[in-house]
Structure formats: structure tokens, C-alpha cells
Amino acid sequence: MAKFVPITVRLKSGEELVIREAAPEDAAALLDFVDQVSRESDYLTFGPGEFGITLEREQEFLETVRHKPNAIFLIGLLGHEVVASLSFAGGGRPRIAHVGEFGMSVRKAYWEMGIGTAMLKAFLDWARQTGVIRKVNLRVRVDNPRAIALYEKCGFRVEGRISREMQVNGKFYDTLLMGKAID
Ligand SMILES: CC(C)(COP(=O)(O)OP(=O)(O)OC[C@H]1O[C@@H](n2cnc3c(N)ncnc32)[C@H](O)[C@@H]1OP(=O)(O)O)[C@@H](O)C(=O)NCCC(=O)NCCS
Structure with missing residues (x-):
């Protein structure tokens, strides 16, 4: 059985978003996507030119993720364009295999469309049916209301706050730890 069966979601705009698992062949498009989103907001853990992953390593990473039962890399496509990504990985040892963190981004031109x-939602549906993943966590900068609103809407709750977790242009930012049980 396929690990993740691709889905098509009709957006408020009427456009169709296809969500599927990323394959090693998507590595170049994903590095382009990463470069673009790194220029479009300040909220990620890397700025322009700071991602530091080669094409070969990205291909290997996507291949490895595909074979893990408790990890997934989802991409959202409008036509052939990658407009969104969501990456999750659970722990590598039995006691932490059920829990992991995800990170996500959407190209700025497509914010506020429901992507x-x-x-x-697609990720949480997948996580539920794995039978392995029982807790999903994330970190979000305290000054990122759009992302916090999205996570709260999807059932995540604040579980803690880490001070000075990011430093951008000499300024420190706190992050919130948010989590959701998967039952
Ligand atoms: C956060 C992010 C993934 C959201 O993606 P998106 O496609 O715009 O999300 P959606 O359109 O599905 O939902 C956004 C929600 O935030 C709400 N929102 C937007 N601005 C807001 C604000 N200032 N305060 C509160 N809510 C806000 C919208 O109303 C919408 O909720 P609704 O669907 O109930 O109306 C996207 O903005 C992004 O990639 N940001 C840059 C990278 C980033 O911050 N990633 C997360 C790091 S933890």
C-alpha cells in the first residue's frame, strides 16, 4: 500500500491543490522553493543562502524519509509549481518513535488561501492512520500570529516557551512549543 495516497483539495479560489509525498526527483524544485520562502519571511530557522544542503544530500534525505514509517515530507502543488511543504520526523529510538516535530511553509503569493x-490536515490524517505517531510538536516564533492561528485552529495548544531561540540580525526571538496528541 502507498505510504501516502495523493489528494486533491479545492481551494476557496476554485484552484486545485495537489498534496503528495515528495520524491528524490523533487529535490531541485524543493531547493528552489526553500530559496524562495527563505526570502519571503523571517520566521524560518534559515535566511537566504543559509539552508546549506546540496542537491545530492536533499535527494538522499527525501529517499530516506520515504522509507521511514514515522516521517513524511509532503509537498503542495498548484499545477507543476511547488507552493507548500510540510516535513515531519518522529524519533529514531523506540521510546521516542511516537513523537516528532514538523515544520511547514507556503509561498507568500499563496498565503491566506487555505493551503x-x-x-x-492532510498531515494529521496521515499521522493518525500510521498507528505509530501519537504526539506531534512544533516550534513557532511568538511574533508569528498567522502560523499560531493556523495551529490553534487545527487543535494545537501551547505547551511552553523557549527564550532567545532564534537570532535574526542581532535580535533575539522567543518561540512557543505547541503540541497535539494523536489518538
Ligand atoms: C504560516 C503559514 C504556513 C500559513 O499558511 P497559509 O496558507 O497562509 O494558511 P491558511 O490560509 O490555511 O490559514 C491562515 C489562517 O491564519 C489567519 N490569520 C492570518 N493572519 C492572521 C493574524 N495576523 N492573526 C491571526 N490570524 C491570522 C487567517 O485568517 C487563516 O485562518 P482562517 O482560515 O480560519 O481564516 C504561511 O503563512 C507561511 O508559510 N509563513 C511563513 C513561514 C512560516 O511562518 N512557517 C511556520 C513556521 S512555524
């Missing part, structure tokens, strides 16, 4: 919601 983030569709990606997160």
Missing part, C-alpha cells in the same frame, strides 16, 4: 490548513 496551510489543507497541508496540516
